[in-house]
Amino acid sequence: MYNMYPGTYMASQQATLAASSASNEAFEAQQAEHDLRIRVEHLAVVCRAMWSFIESSQGVTLKDLEARMLEVEKQHPDHQGVVTCPNCHRPTGLRTGVCIYCGAPVGDGDPFTDHAVPGA
Ligand SMILES: [Zn+2]
Secondary structure, three states: OHHHOHHHHHHHHHHHHHHHHHHHHHHHHHHHHHHHHHHHHHHHHHHHHHHHHHHHHHOOOHHHHHHHHHHHHHHOOOOOOEEEOOOOOOEEEOOOOEOOOOOOEOOOOOOOOOOOOOOO
Protein backbone atom coordinates (compact mmCIF):
# COMPACT_ATOMS: atom_id res chain seq x y z
CA MET A 1 0.00 0.00 0.00
CA TYR A 2 2.80 2.40 0.84
CA ASN A 3 4.48 1.59 -2.46
CA MET A 4 1.51 3.07 -4.27
CA TYR A 5 1.98 6.42 -2.49
CA PRO A 6 5.70 6.77 -1.71
CA GLY A 7 5.38 10.54 -1.21
CA THR A 8 2.64 10.07 1.35
CA TYR A 9 4.66 7.39 3.14
CA MET A 10 7.71 9.68 3.35
CA ALA A 11 5.59 12.56 4.60
CA SER A 12 4.05 10.29 7.21
CA GLN A 13 7.49 9.10 8.39
CA GLN A 14 8.75 12.68 8.56
CA ALA A 15 5.70 13.73 10.54
CA THR A 16 6.23 10.84 12.95
CA LEU A 17 9.87 11.81 13.46
CA ALA A 18 8.93 15.47 13.94
CA ALA A 19 6.29 14.51 16.51
CA SER A 20 8.79 12.33 18.37
CA SER A 21 11.36 15.11 18.37
CA ALA A 22 8.80 17.63 19.64
CA SER A 23 7.76 15.22 22.37
CA ASN A 24 11.39 14.82 23.47
CA GLU A 25 11.88 18.60 23.47
CA ALA A 26 8.74 19.05 25.56
CA PHE A 27 9.97 16.46 28.06
CA GLU A 28 13.39 18.15 28.30
CA ALA A 29 11.71 21.55 28.78
CA GLN A 30 9.59 20.11 31.60
CA GLN A 31 12.73 18.71 33.24
CA ALA A 32 14.52 22.05 32.90
CA GLU A 33 11.51 23.87 34.39
CA HIS A 34 11.41 21.40 37.29
CA ASP A 35 15.15 21.82 37.96
CA LEU A 36 14.81 25.61 37.83
CA ARG A 37 11.86 25.51 40.25
CA ILE A 38 13.91 23.44 42.72
CA ARG A 39 16.80 25.90 42.50
CA VAL A 40 14.52 28.91 43.02
CA GLU A 41 12.87 27.25 46.03
CA HIS A 42 16.32 26.52 47.47
CA LEU A 43 17.41 30.12 46.98
CA ALA A 44 14.20 31.33 48.62
CA VAL A 45 14.98 29.22 51.71
CA VAL A 46 18.55 30.55 51.78
CA CYS A 47 17.27 34.15 51.48
CA ARG A 48 14.76 33.64 54.31
CA ALA A 49 17.43 32.10 56.55
CA MET A 50 19.85 34.95 55.81
CA TRP A 51 17.11 37.51 56.41
CA SER A 52 16.23 35.98 59.79
CA PHE A 53 19.88 36.29 60.87
CA ILE A 54 20.19 39.87 59.67
CA GLU A 55 16.84 40.95 61.10
CA SER A 56 17.56 39.52 64.54
CA SER A 57 21.23 40.47 64.80
CA GLN A 58 21.29 43.86 63.07
CA GLY A 59 17.89 45.29 63.97
CA VAL A 60 17.06 45.84 60.32
CA THR A 61 13.37 46.09 59.45
CA LEU A 62 11.40 44.93 56.42
CA LYS A 63 11.09 48.58 55.38
CA ASP A 64 14.91 48.81 55.40
CA LEU A 65 15.07 45.66 53.28
CA GLU A 66 12.50 46.98 50.80
CA ALA A 67 14.37 50.29 50.51
CA ARG A 68 17.60 48.41 49.81
CA MET A 69 15.85 46.16 47.26
CA LEU A 70 14.71 49.25 45.37
CA GLU A 71 18.23 50.73 45.52
CA VAL A 72 19.65 47.50 44.08
CA GLU A 73 16.97 47.47 41.38
CA LYS A 74 17.83 51.07 40.43
CA GLN A 75 21.51 50.09 40.07
CA HIS A 76 20.72 47.36 37.52
CA PRO A 77 22.20 48.21 34.10
CA ASP A 78 18.81 47.68 32.46
CA HIS A 79 16.90 49.78 35.00
CA GLN A 80 13.88 51.35 33.27
CA GLY A 81 12.36 53.54 35.93
CA VAL A 82 10.16 53.12 38.98
CA VAL A 83 6.38 52.82 39.26
CA THR A 84 3.93 52.27 42.07
CA CYS A 85 2.68 48.70 42.04
CA PRO A 86 -1.07 48.63 41.36
CA ASN A 87 -1.43 45.68 43.74
CA CYS A 88 0.71 46.36 46.85
CA HIS A 89 1.24 50.11 46.23
CA ARG A 90 5.00 49.96 46.84
CA PRO A 91 7.53 51.51 44.45
CA THR A 92 9.03 48.94 42.10
CA GLY A 93 11.19 48.86 38.98
CA LEU A 94 9.78 48.45 35.48
CA ARG A 95 12.66 46.27 34.23
CA THR A 96 11.12 42.85 34.82
CA GLY A 97 7.50 43.81 34.17
CA VAL A 98 6.48 42.49 37.60
CA CYS A 99 6.55 44.00 41.09
CA ILE A 100 9.72 42.99 42.99
CA TYR A 101 7.64 42.54 46.17
CA CYS A 102 4.37 40.87 45.21
CA GLY A 103 4.92 39.75 41.60
CA ALA A 104 1.96 41.68 40.18
CA PRO A 105 2.38 42.86 36.58
CA VAL A 106 3.56 46.48 36.31
CA GLY A 107 3.83 48.78 33.31
CA ASP A 108 1.92 48.36 30.11
CA GLY A 109 4.74 48.41 27.60
CA ASP A 110 3.52 51.70 26.17
CA PRO A 111 6.54 54.03 25.87
CA PHE A 112 4.20 57.06 25.94
CA THR A 113 2.76 56.16 29.35
CA ASP A 114 4.21 58.23 32.19
CA HIS A 115 5.15 55.72 34.90
CA ALA A 116 7.38 58.05 36.88
CA VAL A 117 6.90 58.31 40.63
CA PRO A 118 7.90 61.76 41.87
CA GLY A 119 11.05 61.57 43.99
CA ALA A 120 11.66 57.88 43.21
ZN1 LIG B 1 3.49 44.81 44.35
